[in-house]
Amino acid sequence: MITDWDDAYANGDHIADAGSFPGMWAEQSSRFRDALIADGRAELDVPYGAADREKYDLFLPVGAPKGLVVFVHGGYWKAFDKSSWSHLANGAVARGWAVCLPSYTLAPDARLSQITRQVAAAINHVAGRISGPIHLTGHSAGGHLVSRMVSNTSPLAPGVLARVENTVSISGLHDLRPLLNTSINDVLGLDEEEAATESAALLKPTLPCSLTCWVGADERPEFVRQNDLLANIWTGLGASTRSVHAPDKHHFDVIADLADPESDLTACLLTPISGEDD
Secondary structure (H helix, E strand, O other), rough: OOOHHHHHHHHHHHHOOOHHHHHHHHHHHHHHHHHHHHHEEEEEEEEEOOOOOOOEEEEEEOOOOOOOOEEEEEOOOOOHHHOOOOOHHHHHHOOOOOEEEEOOOOOOOOOOHHHHHHHHHHHHHHHHOOOOOEEEEEHHHHHHHHHOOOOOOOOOOOOHOOOOEEEEEOOOOOHHHHHHOOEEEEEEHHHHHHHHOHHHHOOOOOOOOOEEEEOOOOHHHHHHHHHHHHHHHHOOOOOOOEEEEEEOOHHHHHHHHOOOOOOHHHHHHHHHOOOOOO
16 A cells, blocks of 8 residues: 555655656756757757647658657656657667657646647647658656557547557556645645646547557556556557566666667567567
8 A cells, every 4th residue: 555655656756866867867958969969860849839838859860751759758748858768769770760749838837738738739849841651659647648649538639649559568557546635745836627628537538549558667667557557558448558667677767669670679669569679
């Protein structure tokens, strides 16, 4: 029985040298952006709306893209922006895909339902520029947001939603109701109704749906439970799902393999469950 909900959802407190990760991410991302800018394959701060943070970065492969990958960042909907995660585009870009990383207005300046709509607006916008299939992935809060994109109350435009071929939620939060018991909600301002309507695990998938829930085997038990929960429920609702526990990975390094074009995580992202490897 959980008695300390703040601890149950605290990641950094249980990761050695956790404070070093944000700086490392920023440095790796800066190097990746510089390389693609120099090669003429980066478009930064593309506006998809009028708000200050309604912008995305787009990284392009050599040659015509096979399709579009969108990565949505985490940070409990209240921290970070697109600039910390550029390097995670490398795996998909190296394998011929365009990769979009959007920012969004952070809580408490936006409610979760507004953030959901902003992410959809970013995807709608970039989908108008890059043809082909769309694959979605996100980490932690971003895992929640990409799962919402393929739920039956998705705010994506119907034509864009029909192009979504594969979704990978990494360490995603799929039932938001437990967060009502945490101090995180002092910033989010969730109530029971919004927690329910924004929880993918309480919604139905839009079919057909290929969904992988991917979590580090060494993550907090609540993240492992949240991961397995959505794959379990949506399997029973007609989606093609799988749950993966990545060995020896915690919440902060579970995403690192997206930067590697040969990793299992990149292969999972680029290959629908029913599809063949590209």
